[in-house]
Amino acid sequence: MSNPDFSLLDSALSPQRVFLTQASSKEELLQTVLDKLTDCEDVGDLESLRAAILARESLMSTGIGLGIGVPHARISSVQNMILAVAVNHVPLEDYESIDGKPVQIVFLVAGRPDQQSTYVQLLAVLSHLVKDESRRTALLEADTPSAIYKALRATP
Amino acid sequence: MHFGILLLLGIGVFGGILGAWGFQKLRIPQVIGYIAIGLLIGQSGLNIIGDVELPTLKPFNYLALAVIGFLVGGELEGKIFKQYGKQFTGIMLGEGLGAFFVVGVASGTLLWLVTGNMIAAIAGGVVFGAISSATDPASTVDVLWEYRSKGLLTTGLISVVALDDALALTLYALGTSVAGILVGGGVEISELIRTLGIELFGSLALGVGSGFGLSLLLTKGQGNDRSLTLLVGSLLLLAGITLSLQMDVILCAMSAGATLVNCAPRRSKAVLHTLRAFSSPIYVMFFVLVGARLQMTSQPAWLWGLVAVYVIGRTVGKYAGTWLGAKVSKSPKVLQQYLGMGLFAQGGVAVGLSMMASQHLSEVMVVDGLDLGAVVVSTITATTLLVQIIGPAAVKAAITKTGEIGRNVTEEDIIQELKVADVIDSNPVTLQENTLLQEIFETIAEHDQLAFPVVTQEGICQGVISLESLKALFVEQEVWGWMIAGDVMVPITDVVEADTPLADAMVTLEQLEAEETIVRDPDTLHPIGVFGIRSAKRQVSTRLVQKQGVG
Numbered sequence: 001m002s003n004p005d006f007s008l009l010d011s012a013l014s015p016q017r018v019f020l021t022q023a024s025s026k027e028e029l030l031q032t033v034l035d036k037l038t039d040c041e042d043v044g045d046l047e048s049l050r051a052a053i054l055a056r057e058s059l060m061s062t063g064i065g066l067g068i069g070v071p072h073a074r075i076s077s078v079q080n081m082i083l084a085v086a087v088n089h090v091p092l093e094d095y096e097s098i099d100g101k102p103v104q105i106v107f108l109v110a111g112r113p114d115q116q117s118t119y120v121q122l123l124a125v126l127s128h129l130v131k132d133e134s135r136r137t138a139l140l141e142a143d144t145p146s147a148i149y150k151a152l153r154a155t156p
Numbered sequence: 157m158h159f160g161i162l163l164l165l166g167i168g169v170f171g172g173i174l175g176a177w178g179f180q181k182l183r184i185p186q187v188i189g190y191i192a193i194g195l196l197i198g199q200s201g202l203n204i205i206g207d208v209e210l211p212t213l214k215p216f217n218y219l220a221l222a223v224i225g226f227l228v229g230g231e232l233e234g235k236i237f238k239q240y241g242k243q244f245t246g247i248m249l250g251e252g253l254g255a256f257f258v259v260g261v262a263s264g265t266l267l268w269l270v271t272g273n274m275i276a277a278i279a280g281g282v283v284f285g286a287i288s289s290a291t292d293p294a295s296t297v298d299v300l301w302e303y304r305s306k307g308l309l310t311t312g313l314i315s316v317v318a319l320d321d322a323l324a325l326t327l328y329a330l331g332t333s334v335a336g337i338l339v340g341g342g343v344e345i346s347e348l349i350r351t352l353g354i355e356l357f358g359s360l361a362l363g364v365g366s367g368f369g370l371s372l373l374l375t376k377g378q379g380n381d382r383s384l385t386l387l388v389g390s391l392l393l394l395a396g397i398t399l400s401l402q403m404d405v406i407l408c409a410m411s412a413g414a415t416l417v418n419c420a421p422r423r424s425k426a427v428l429h430t431l432r433a434f435s436s437p438i439y440v441m442f443f444v445l446v447g448a449r450l451q452m453t454s455q456p457a458w459l460w461g462l463v464a465v466y467v468i469g470r471t472v473g474k475y476a477g478t479w480l481g482a483k484v485s486k487s488p489k490v491l492q493q494y495l496g497m498g499l500f501a502q503g504g505v506a507v508g509l510s511m512m513a514s515q516h517l518s519e520v521m522v523v524d525g526l527d528l529g530a531v532v533v534s535t536i537t538a539t540t541l542l543v544q545i546i547g548p549a550a551v552k553a554a555i556t557k558t559g560e561i562g563r564n565v566t567e568e569d570i571i572q573e574l575k576v577a578d579v580i581d582s583n584p585v586t587l588q589e590n591t592l593l594q595e596i597f598e599t600i601a602e603h604d605q606l607a608f609p610v611v612t613q614e615g616i617c618q619g620v621i622s623l624e625s626l627k628a629l630f631v632e633q634e635v636w637g638w639m640i641a642g643d644v645m646v647p648i649t650d651v652v653e654a655d656t657p658l659a660d661a662m663v664t665l666e667q668l669e670a671e672e673t674i675v676r677d678p679d680t681l682h683p684i685g686v687f688g689i690r691s692a693k694r695q696v697s698t699r700l701v702q703k704q705g706v707g
Contacts, residue, residue, distance in 0.1 A: 059590040113647040
């Protein structure tokens with residue numbers, strides 16, 4: 001994938017779902033991000049989403065390496081594909097990433113069971129975006145949600 | 157009480173089906189069930205279809221004979237005759253002449269012993285002999301179709317029953333002329349030429365011409381619906397023309413069917429298939445009417461003796477004649493031993509000839525108050541009833557002995573019989589929901605399976621993974637190390653279940669454009685197996701080969 005597919009990203013992400021967080025553990029970080037989605041209509045039933053995200057984490061950690069976490073789940077209560085981004089103030093050691101490094105940037109993805117194709121493609125786009133070290137650095141250095149959003153959408 | 161014609165047809169067809177169903181439960185060919193219902197509601201029974209109604213339904217009978225004749229003719233493919241033409245002709249001559257001589261001598265002797273009238277005895281013997289040579293193609297072929305029989309014996313039976321009507325007509329024409337000479341009616345050469353010319357060669361010529369015309373029309377690319385209409389229209393015309401020209405409807409329709417199947421083999425197969433489906437109620441009604449027409453009135457005791465002599469003589473003559481004909485023509489052993497058993501049925505042609513004889517021989521008095529024509533009609537009616545019970549049962553016994561039952565099956569028949577559970581690939585390779593994508597690709601590469609069930613630790617199947625569903629991730633190798641089966645699986649929808657009929661399941665999968673799907677146990681939700689079109693077709697083909705057997 002040479003050029004990131006921003007259209008897929010844009011359809012799932014809105015600036016209102018970009019957060020700066022102050023969590024001290026993986027669980028706290030996930031709960032914080034989920035709590036911030038309370039008013040998001042596309043979530044449908046927040047508690048179901050919470051349970052699905054935690055169930056997925058119990059199968060295998062979503063720490064995909066390079067300081068990135070991608071908690072995700074597909075459940076029928078979700079209305080539309082959702083992407084939320086959080087940059088924590090400190091890296092979290094307990095995230096159990098595949099490369100063993102602490103996680104500081106989290107992309108939470110939720111979709112419906114019938115959105116398998118789009119869902120998988122969005123996860124692949126995110127994985128591709130964060131391979132770019134300068135983008136990761138920009139995300140970590142961003143001090144406002146809008147700066148995070150801008151860094152994420154920046155064309156290399 | 158008089159019933160409307162439609163109600164009579166309804167009673168006939170519905171009653172016939174009930175009778176067939178009852179007899180089938182007793183493992184007796186359905187045709188006997190139709191005739192039994194005919195007897196029950198006919199002249200000898202409840203008289204619902206009696207002497208008032210029977211003439212009204214006569215045109216229907218001609219149409220039925222035309223349809224039956226056409227379908228029988230449609231079985232006569234030229235390539236069979238190229239291979240076995242000599243043998244089948246030899247057998248037909250053997251069985252026809254065998255019955256002619258044995259019945260002729262036996263019935264003639266009995267008539268002479270009873271009446272002391274040598275001339276009437278010889279005349280009667282010749283006519284009885286000629287009539288006995290005909291075999292009823294309709295009930296014989298009905299049994300073969302009912303039991304989906306296929307093989308050398310089946311082909312031989314169809315060919316011989318189709319051919320021996322022509323022999324019967326020839327023998328009858330010659331026989332009645334001889335009888336005419338003997339009883340002093342003079343040599344009616346003109347009558348003989350007329351009978352042979354019109355009934356035999358005229359019928360054959362009209363049939364061949366119609367068959368050729370039909371093949372031209374059908375190859376003009378008519379749709380199947382229009383083809384059926386064309387065919388039924390042609391058969392109505394054919395029946396009407398043969399009737400008005402005093403030709404033989406069954407012989408004419410048979411030669412039309414045989415001509416069509418050999419001129420347009422591919423196109424005619426589909427049309428004949430459609431006609432066969434369409435002909436089912438016609439068949440039922442035809443045999444119900446055969447039963448309804450039979451009269452079991454009181455007869456002189458010696459007439460029952462004649463009935464017995466005729467049936468025994470015909471059975472012996474047909475069997476021995478077949479054996480001899482088959483032996484002389486060096487036919488395969490199966491034909492020598494069993495073909496004779498399948499030739500006992502007697503039907504339309506014999507009854508028709510007996511009706512003609514009643515006119516031809518009405519002047520010949522056998523005893524006081526009883527003419528030879530009446531003797532022939534009564535005897536043939538009673539014997540028809542007997543051999544229509546013995547005949548189909550003997551056909552069934554013959555095809556059972558040779559193992560030809562159930563071999564005439566198509567892939568569609570097999571598909572109709574099966575359920576998804578019968579063709580499922582059980583014990584499929586499963587993927588745990590936390591299996592990494594990297595490992596999933598390796599598993600897919602190692603197994604000849606298109607759809608993989610994704611299961612929880614408890615074994616519950618929640619989704620399915622196929623190579624098709626992972627297409628987008630082929631090049632995204634960076635996700636292979638962290639995405640798991642649960643992330644990429646397609647949720648299971650239970651489109652088919654183990655007890656879904658195979659035909660429905662195949663249609664469903666084709667509509668979904670899916671090659672394979674997972675079948676779950678509805679209670680435990682564990683995967684039972686993988687159902688796929690490719691594997692199902694392979695299994696259907698295997699079963700088809702097994703059912704058709706060798707030869």
